Amino acid sequence: MKRMLLAVIIGLPMAALSQSAALDEKVEKFLKEHRSEWHDLNVPFVDGQTLHDIIVKKGYKSALEIGTSTGHSTIWIAWAMSKTGGKVTTIELSEERHNQAIKNLTEAGLIQFVDARLGNAHELVKQLPGPFDFVFSDADKNWYAQYFIDVTPKLVTGGCYTAHNVIDGNTPREYVESVQKNTKFETTIDKKSRAGIMISYKLKGD
C-alpha cells in the first residue's frame, strides 16, 4: 500500500507498480515460509526487519554487508534496496553458504539487487571502493574493530553503520565502547533485538 502511494506521487507507470507489488508478495511469501529455517548463525526475523526499515526510512542505496551466511539478513537488505533503487554488496568466506545464499536470494526474487562476493572480508573490505551509505557488520566479531576502521572512511555523511551481537556477549566490549565513545557517530543500541544491533549514524565533519 505504501509503495502504491509513493508510486502515485512520483508518477511511476502502472506496469512498474504491479511488478514491484508482485515482488513484495514474493519476498513476503519466501520470508514467511522460511521463517523457522535459518540455522546458519542467521539474524532473527525481527532483526532483519529492523535493518530493512532503517534503509527504507533513510532511502539508502549503497549497502555493504560483512557476513552473508545463507542470506537471511541479505534478503531483508536487498528487499529494502528493491524499494530505494539500490544494491547491496555482501561478503562470505564459506563457499557452501555463499552458494546457498545465492540460491535463497534467487528464490526470493532479489538476486538482481545483490553483488554476492565469495572471499575473505579482511581483504575484500579494504579493496571495495565504496562509497556506502549503509553497512551491516555480522562476520567475525574479533575483527569488528578493524572492519570499522577500514569501512567508515567510505561511509557517506549521514550514512549508517550497524553491527550485530553487541549485547549477547559475542562482540568484544572494547569495540562496543569505542564506537559508543566515537564523537563522529551518533550511536544507539536496538534492544528489540535479543542479540543487540548497534546503530551508528555518521555525523558531519569526518
Ligand SMILES: C[S@@+](CC[C@H](N)C(=O)[O-])C[C@H]1O[C@@H](n2cnc3c(N)ncnc32)[C@H](O)[C@@H]1O
Ligand atoms: C553471523 S553469520 C552471518 C549471518 C547473516 N548475516 C544472516 O543473518 O543471514 C557470520 C558469517 O560470516 C562469515 N565469516 C566469518 N569470517 C569471515 C571473513 N573473514 N570473511 C568473510 N566472511 C566471514 C561466516 O562464515 C558466517 O557465515
